[in-house]
Amino acid sequence: xxxxxxxxxxxxxxxxxxxxxxxxxxxxxxxxxxxxxxxxxxxxxxxxxxxxxxxxxxxxxxxxxxxxxxxxxxxxxxxxxxxxxxxxxxxxxxxxxxxxxxxxxxxxxxxxxxxxxxxx
Amino acid sequence: xxxxxxxxxxxxxxxxxxxxxxxxxxxxxxxxxxxxxxxxxxxxxxxxxxxxxxxxxxxxxxxxxxxxxxxxxxxxxxxxxxxxxxxxxxxxxxxxxxxxxxxxxxxxxxxxxx
Numbered sequence: 629x630x631x632x633x634x635x636x637x638x639x640x641x642x643x644x645x646x647x648x649x650x651x652x653x654x655x656x657x658x659x660x661x662x663x664x665x666x667x668x669x670x671x672x673x674x675x676x677x678x679x680x681x682x683x684x685x686x687x688x689x690x691x692x693x694x695x696x697x698x699x700x701x702x703x704x705x706x707x708x709x710x711x712x713x714x715x716x717x718x719x720x721x722x723x724x725x726x727x728x729x730x731x732x733x734x735x736x737x738x739x740x741x742x743x744x745x746x747x748x
Numbered sequence: 749x750x751x752x753x754x755x756x757x758x759x760x761x762x763x764x765x766x767x768x769x770x771x772x773x774x775x776x777x778x779x780x781x782x783x784x785x786x787x788x789x790x791x792x793x794x795x796x797x798x799x800x801x802x803x804x805x806x807x808x809x810x811x812x813x814x815x816x817x818x819x820x821x822x823x824x825x826x827x828x829x830x831x832x833x834x835x836x837x838x839x840x841x842x843x844x845x846x847x848x849x850x851x852x853x854x855x856x857x858x859x860x861x862x
Contacts, residue, residue: 634791662849671838671852672792721791725848737850739784739791 630656632724634740641712641747649707649743651722657702658724662737663695666719678705702727712747719744750775750841754853762861767826769856771813771839774820781822782840782850783813792838798822809833834860 631654641647651661659680664672676686676697684697694716696708705724709716723737755770773779780799784792796807803815809832813824822839839853 632791637789660848669857671854674849674851677849719789723792723850736782736794736797739793741791742789744789 630654630724630726630738632722632738632740634722634743636743637741638744639746641745643713643747644711646708646710647712647745649709649720649722649745651705651707651724651740653703653724653726653738656724656738657727658705659702659727661699661705661722661724663697663705663707664721664723666721666742668719672721675707709745712745714747717745717747750779750843750851752839752841752851752853754837754839754856756856757854758857758859760859760861761829763831764828767811767824767829767833767858769824769837769839769858771822771824771853772820773822773839773841775841775843777843778817780842781813781815782842783807783811783822783824784838784840784852785809786836786838786855788835795824795837829858829860831860831862834858 633652635650661678663675666672675690676684678684678697678699680699686692699705721742723739725737751774753772782797783795786792795811796805798805798815806812811826838855840850
């Protein structure tokens with residue numbers, strides 16, 4: 629099956645610094661990628677939808693200036709947590725939907741392995 | 749708007765016993781339904797999905813789920829649990845009208861006892 633790689637798998641950063649998380653589709657092109665946040669023992673909450681070559685669409689309540697998303701190519705989307713604070717500590721997961729299938733809600737989106745961010 | 753409810757945040761089963769995870773959805777139009785599994789500190793892996801056609805869907809690792817429109821349910825089952833089935837399971841719904849975004853249920857953690 630299709631592979632989505634997230635990097636890094638875990639990161640510890642100091643409060644006030646910025647952290648970039650990469651999401652790559654390794655063997656397919658993805659016009660749409662999704663970024664989720666997962667708190668311990670909870671479900672995934674969609675943060676934003678990233679479309680190649682255009683601005684990301686953020687879900688209600690998600691600060692777009694804090695969580696910067698860039699989708700500059702068909703195989704790479706990045707999430708940058710700016711001026712991170714301890715409350716931003718979480719598990720961040722991306723998923724990617726293969727190009728050409730964006731109009732179909734029945735198509736599978738492939739998930740990365742997640743990034744555990746700890747802000748100290 | 750769509751929503752997903754998973755009944756039971758934790759399920760404990762004995763090895764070899766039936767696994768039953770419940771999922772109910774709310775949607776104004778016919779949804780696409782998914783079950784995902786998540787192992788600790790990992791992403792999600794698709795177990796199976798329902799789009800159209802046959803309402804009984806077979807997935808990987810011996811899992812299957814049945815779409816019941818009248819009950820707005822998509823329960824996941826496996827006849828015989830293995831120790832390797834211990835994980836978190838998420839039911840999700842997707843609607844074309846909602847931009848094909850996945851909405852997840854709260855998740856059910858499965859514990860398999862030897």
